[in-house]
Amino acid sequence: MTGQDYALIAGLVVILILGLIAFVVGVRRSRSTQLPPDETSPFPGGKGADTRERDAPPLGTTTPTLERPEAAGTRFQRLKARLSRSGALGNTLLAILSRGDLREEDWEEIEETLLMADLGLGPTTELMDHLRTEAKVLGTTDPERIREVLRAELLRLVDPTMDRSLHVQEVVGDDGDKHPASILVVGVNGAGKTTTVGKLARVLVAEDHSVVLGAADTFRAAAVEQLATWGERVGVPVVKSDKEGADPASVAFEAVRQAAADQADVVLVDTAGRLQNKSHLMDELGKIKRVMGRAAPVREVLLVLDATTGQNGMRQAQVFSDAVDVTGIVLTKLDGSAKGGIVVAVQRELGVPVKFVGLGEGADDLAPFDPEGFVDAILA
């Protein structure tokens, strides 16, 4: 071969490589559905404003088979056996009340049992007063009759009249336009927010709602990945920023806008965990809500509370509620917890209902809260 031949071959190789690179870049561009420039973004050109992409399957992967989550209606029934440790509360109370002709130390034992279950001081006193009266009037040791009285009293405290529905109907804004129901999810670190957003998406998908998720926990990269996986499993798009530490308000805003563009029914926005005593983080939450509200009225603010955190959980609840007007509570980790009384305590404290309870780590282990089922499980 002559020098000219070598030069020709080298030229051909270079052209081939360049062609290959151009092809790969072209494919990548077309697969990644880049969002259009955000002219109305409150943070034009700000952190995260230019990097958001909707989830697209990575190159070379096939679309996963979508899961069909369990319908909401059957969940509590299936999971209520996991409240068995809260059942210790009911059994202890029944055992004491059945002694008949109760002495002061019996009443003290009842009080202690209720406080240990995190029922809270007010509800405990109230329940004791009612039970004392009933016990006198009834003058019985019949366990069945006592169970009936206790059931009625506990149910009254849990309050079956509260509206526990998740408001997912479309909303008409001040602009007269229809918007998807937007739901902001807040809480302290590790309470179970990301998991709850993923599980809630499944509840909504099972009810045939179209959903968009917003990964506004930009603080913890793993949370974004976690949420992306939840979304992927049920075919729900996840709006996220690829920049770590991006402005969460910006991501939340974009998620709501994306949901509107997709004509989705509901958009669920996950946020980073924050301690209630860090005022700048609580202010940030207020900002996320305000900015989301510019895209569509915020329909619900769900506070995720770890049921095992007791009185500390109650303090968190109050601060979060002051910052963002909580409309509903999701109590997680109620499985295996003996602290079922927190349902009553937190509702009393905030005046808002427990709407969902987490009863396990499985994907469908989140159930709409059922007051009667709950009290029955405690007294089982």
Ligand SMILES: Nc1nc2c(ncn2[C@@H]2O[C@H](COP(=O)(O)OP(=O)(O)OP(=O)(O)O)[C@@H](O)[C@H]2O)c(=O)[nH]1
């Ligand atoms: N047993 C049980 N575990 C739960 C429940 N809900 C959440 N978890 C677990 O709690 C842990 C924390 O959940 P995450 O969803 O990551 O918590 P997070 O609030 O998003 O955490 P940060 O983003 O760090 O604030 C995970 O191991 C979950 O599986 C529940 O109802 N029962």
